Amino acid sequence: MTEEDLRRALASIADPAGGGSIVETGRASGIVVRSGTGGFVLDIGGLSAEDAAALKRAAEQAAPGARMITTAEAAGGAHGQTGQAPTQSAAGGGARRQPHEQPAPDLAHLGKIVAVASGKGGVGKSTVAANLAVALAAEGLRVGLLDADIYGPSIPTLLGCPGRASGEQGRIEPVEAHGLKTLSIAHLTKPGKAMIWRGPMAAAAMMQMLADGDWGELEVMLIDMPPGTGDIQLTLAQKVKPAGAVIVSTPQDLALIDAEKAIAMFDKVNVPILGVIENMSTFVCPECGTRSDIFGHGGAEETSRARSVPFLGAVPLTMELRRASDSGRPAVLSDDEAGAALRAAALALKTELES
Structure with a gap:
């Protein structure tokens, strides 16, 4: 089977919502074939339970043996019930569970799992996550980096690995870059495709990739979280x-308010805070080296002190x-001042994980 064969087979299925085939409407995406094994993502969003079930059967018949990932939220069925989408399925795999029915997977092989989070967007969380992962890998650790920012996946750009992930025998093969393994929804879907998914759908995608x-x-798995709670x-x-x-967080009061909320959220669900990083702590002029605290300075350190968590x-x-972020070569691989600070932050995180 080639990718064109799989695409042609799926293009023969009409979208129950209209508008053409499921390939034309984008309901089938992430179509890929590696080592003769196909895989694709099927979005059942907005469909009734009956239409969703019929569409999955049609896809299984059109592409037998291909790995099908269903992601979405189906509309109410014959009994007026609304069900969340299953996190995954393999063609011909039988009954599928809803996300809240899924048992917690055994993830012991991932080592120590660390969420890199922020209360709001725009604070450079993904840049920090990518650099922490590369720095830890450079220390000799076996590191994984999962891009769980489903709506704005940027890890492939930051690490310079925008290609597609391969799949074989029901598994997804992460992409390797800078000495670590990484996986993003951008590795599984068509470039430029917007993820117009509800919250449960995005959460299901994260669990599926893990x-x-x-x-x-692995020894350490970093998860680049979406902003918010x-x-x-x-x-x-x-x-x-x-x-x-x-x-x-940045040192700006507006960002720190939301960082406090993120800390409070993790505290409420019994996830310890391993530390706080102040990003964009000061701006260094590339011409004269003058420092300007355009977002303030030291606010995140004060927050960590007030919360009794490591800085x-x-x-x-x-x-x-x-430049490093845009080029896909993380700053921790350079002699830049920011790269040195990120390496130091990674070493401080490593110490926290070992304690």
């Missing part, structure tokens, strides 16, 4: 039970850090 990824035996964070706390969380370090905003 449980189905062929990660091997929603479904993905709650699912992580209940099903994954991470070793702890790292909170990223892992302050990362300046430099032109090299921006």
Whole structure:
């Protein structure tokens, strides 16, 4: 089977909601074939339970043996019940459970799982997560990095690995970059596709990548969380039970208010805070080296002190850090001041994990 064969087979199925085939409407995406084994993502969003079940049967018949991942929230069925989408399925795999019925997977092989989180977007959380992961891998640890920011996946760009993940025998093969393994929804879907999913759908996708990824035996798994305190964070706390969380914030009061909320949320679900990182702590002029505290300075350290949680370090905003992020070569691999600060933060996190 080739990718074109699989695409042609799926294109023969009409979208129950209209508008053409499930390939034309984007209901079938992430179509990939590796080593003769196919896989695709099937979105059943907005369909009745009957239409969703019929569509899955049609896809199984059109592409027997292909690995099918169903993600969405089905509308009410014949009895007026509304069901959340199953997290995963394999063609011909029989009955499928809803997310709340799924047992917690055994993730012991992932080592110590650490959520890298923030209360709000725009604080550089993904940049920090990517650099922490690369720095820990450079220390000789077996590291994984999961991009759980389903709506705005940026890890493939930050690590310079925008290709597709391969799949074989019901497993997803993570992409390798800079000495670590990584996986993102961007590795499984068509480039540029917007993830217009409800919270439970996004949470299901995160669990699926964790449980189905062929990660091997890791020592540390970093999870780049979406901003906020929603479904993905709650699912992580209940099903994954991470070793702890790292909170990223700028020193600005507006960001610190939301960082406090993130700390409070993790505290409420019994996830320890391993530390706080102040990103964009100061701006370093690329021309003269002058420092400007454009977002303030020291606020995150004060918050960590007030909350009695470790402060892992302050990362300046430099032109090299921006260039490194855009080019896919993490700043921790350079001699830049921001890279040095991120390496120090990674070592401080490593110490916390060992204590």
